Amino acid sequence: MIINKTIEKSMLFHPYVYWNDFLSNEEINLIIQYCENKKLNDGSLTAGQKIDKSVRVSKVNFTEPDEENRWIFEKLNTLIDVVNQKFYGFDLVGYNMFQYSTYNSNENGHYDWHVDSHFGEIDPEGFGLHRKLSMTLLLNDDFEGGEFEYNLSKPKNIEIKKGTAIFFPSFVLHRVSPVTKGIRKSLVVWVEGPRWK
Numbered sequence: 001m002i003i004n005k006t007i008e009k010s011m012l013f014h015p016y017v018y019w020n021d022f023l024s025n026e027e028i029n030l031i032i033q034y035c036e037n038k039k040l041n042d043g044s045l046t047a048g049q050k051i052d053k054s055v056r057v058s059k060v061n062f063t064e065p066d067e068e069n070r071w072i073f074e075k076l077n078t079l080i081d082v083v084n085q086k087f088y089g090f091d092l093v094g095y096n097m098f099q100y101s102t103y104n105s106n107e108n109g110h111y112d113w114h115v116d117s118h119f120g121e122i123d124p125e126g127f128g129l130h131r132k133l134s135m136t137l138l139l140n141d142d143f144e145g146g147e148f149e150y151n152l153s154k155p156k157n158i159e160i161k162k163g164t165a166i167f168f169p170s171f172v173l174h175r176v177s178p179v180t181k182g183i184r185k186s187l188v189v190w191v192e193g194p195r196w197k
Helices: 025-036 070-088
Strands: 017-019 059-063 098-104 110-114 130-138 148-151 155-158 165-169 173-176 179-181 183-193
Touching (some): 017 070, 025 059, 025 098, 070 130, 070 183
Antiparallel strands (some): 059 098, 110 173, 130 165, 130 183, 148 173
């Protein structure tokens, strides 16, 4: 129902929230080992798109749930559900996979300003679902540079540490600045839901 006193229904909309120490060091090491046993490919802007190294230089692989990795998905699902209920209240369905990403200083690893939401035609195989809530989990801290920044009207750096999970609406502009020393490792999830209404 449309109302004329919107102040009665208003709520604070968080550009991002974060959760520290979500995983133990042992769990983080198991995730890195699991992901690095799989082939890493050059990251593109969207699936099947040409690589544009002026925008993104990273290596990635994707993992769908199975019996071996089920514990990872269960941990992620629990945290995603808590954060969404507490801070966003988005109508979410779920996600099919997570992405493991590395940014190597030897390659000027970075991902310039972008949003995670897709624009344009709806993929008929996606059943009209939209990316609504993004999560990035930092898996290490033995690197320099590679700051996570978001931009609503001007860039702002979010200081995070190993084990910190950042959540934000998928339409928020963000980037990973160039890594200047070492390799930055992270796990990314895009949670989908019915189209916005």
